[in-house]
Amino acid sequence: MIPVIDIAPLVNLCGGDSNSSKATSAELENVIKSIADACQKFGFFATINHGVDAATIKDAWTASTQFFDMKSSIKQSVSMTDEYPYGYENCESLGVERSTSDANNTTPDTLSPDSKETFSLGPLNSELSNMPPRKFPLNASSNFAPATERYYSAMEHLAKILFKGLAMAQKLDDASWFLQKGRFDDGHQCALRMLNYPELQYQTDASTVQIRAGEHTDYGAFTILKSGGPGLQLQLSKDKEWIDVPHLEDSFIINLGDLMQRWTNDKWTSTLHRVVATDNNADDDIIGDGGQKLFKSARRQSIAFFVNMNGNAIVMPLETCVDETHPSKYIPIKASEHLIQRHNQSMMAKHKKKE
Numbered sequence: 157m158i159p160v161i162d163i164a165p166l167v168n169l170c171g172g173d174s175n176s177s178k179a180t181s182a183e184l185e186n187v188i189k190s191i192a193d194a195c196q197k198f199g200f201f202a203t204i205n206h207g208v209d210a211a212t213i214k215d216a217w218t219a220s221t222q223f224f225d226m227k228s229s230i231k232q233s234v235s236m237t238d239e240y241p242y243g244y245e246n247c248e249s250l251g252v253e254r255s256t257s258d259a260n261n262t263t264p265d266t267l268s269p270d271s272k273e274t275f276s277l278g279p280l281n282s283e284l285s286n287m288p289p290r291k292f293p294l295n296a297s298s299n300f301a302p303a304t305e306r307y308y309s310a311m312e313h314l315a316k317i318l319f320k321g322l323a324m325a326q327k328l329d330d331a332s333w334f335l336q337k338g339r340f341d342d343g344h345q346c347a348l349r350m351l352n353y354p355e356l357q358y359q360t361d362a363s364t365v366q367i368r369a370g371e372h373t374d375y376g377a378f379t380i381l382k383s384g385g386p387g388l389q390l391q392l393s394k395d396k397e398w399i400d401v402p403h404l405e406d407s408f409i410i411n412l413g414d415l416m417q418r419w420t421n422d423k424w425t426s427t428l429h430r431v432v433a434t435d436n437n438a439d440d441d442i443i444g445d446g447g448q449k450l451f452k453s454a455r456r457q458s459i460a461f462f463v464n465m466n467g468n469a470i471v472m473p474l475e476t477c478v479d480e481t482h483p484s485k486y487i488p489i490k491a492s493e494h495l496i497q498r499h500n501q502s503m504m505a506k507h508k509k510k511e
């Protein structure tokens with residue numbers, strides 16, 4: 157079970173809520189130690205008392221629900237393309253991640269549409285980050301752009317706080333180490349992604365699970381995830397078992413990405429994760445002719461914030477993670493180059509799966 161960390165002392169240190177009392181150094185030390193342990197053991201932790209305003213979360217959540225409920229023509233008015241790597245994407249129409257984890261799966265495809273749709277938003281300062289300017293669908297509700305932009309800013313702020321905690325957990329001399337070396341304030345390439353997994357009916361036996369998002373690792377430094385329900389699972393390579401990530405109201409799940417694994421010379425890992433369908437109400441399951449059950453899984457939403465650095469930042473293994481017994485495993489790489497490499501690798505893996 158991943159740890160749930162109350163990060164209030166870290167938030168206060170970074171100038172958070174002025175009404176709250178200053179954390180003692182012992183409290184802060186405990187938080188940092190918990191973060192270090194979680195990063196080493198799981199690459200995942202949940203945060204509570206993160207300082208993000210509840211209304212900011214609720215407004216973005218509602219805006220996301222309303223957006224995904226709109227007609228396709230509105231959703232598709234700003235679509236993800238090679239030139240614009242944000243906007244709307246209907247993953248089902250791409251025909252990817254349409255599978256169960258069991259290679260011998262006999263579930264008819266028509267009963268198991270492994271579908272998901274997303275809307276992504278890039279950084280506000282497109283020139284500094286060298287990314288295309290933000291676009292919003294013209295006919296979305298009037299609160300969609302402001303609510304999404306406010307949520308993005310809140311995540312940017314939380315990312316900076318977490319980076320300081322991660323630097324302290326790595327025992328780096330300067331708490332701003334990742335922010336400075338990663339040139340975060342010079343134009344980071346963080347991406348917000350709203351996700352919608354429509355209600356699902358599926359037929360399966362006890363040995364197979366219905367996948368809603370295929371197993372993957374995230375590419376960047378780390379991800380701040382607001383999840384709307386159970387279904388997220390992680391796999392620690394050593395035992396190969398899938399472990400449920402608990403769903404807690406008022407928390408954000410933090411998971412490390414591939415860039416952080418590279419930065420820490422594999423001391424911290426970017427953990428494999430996936431989303432599976434959960435049976436929400438066993439009472440309405442229908443038993444089919446062959447004795448198989450027809451399950452129903454409710455709609456699920458989530459909002460992921462992928463924390464990426466400035467594209468020109470050079471990432472090489474930290475001095476604290478390299479010594480005689482742990483020689484450096486990676487050559488220095490530009491953060492943008494790393495993202496391109498990871499994107500291409502995952503595209504190739506998807507093509508192979510389809511063949």
Ligand SMILES: O=C(O)CCC(=O)C(=O)O
Nearest residue numbers: 351374383388431458460
């Ligand atoms: O929807 C979720 O809870 C997780 C999504 C995820 O892992 C991703 O988009 O990278």
Ligand SMILES: [Fe+2]
Nearest residue numbers: 372373374429
């Ligand atoms: Fe992910």
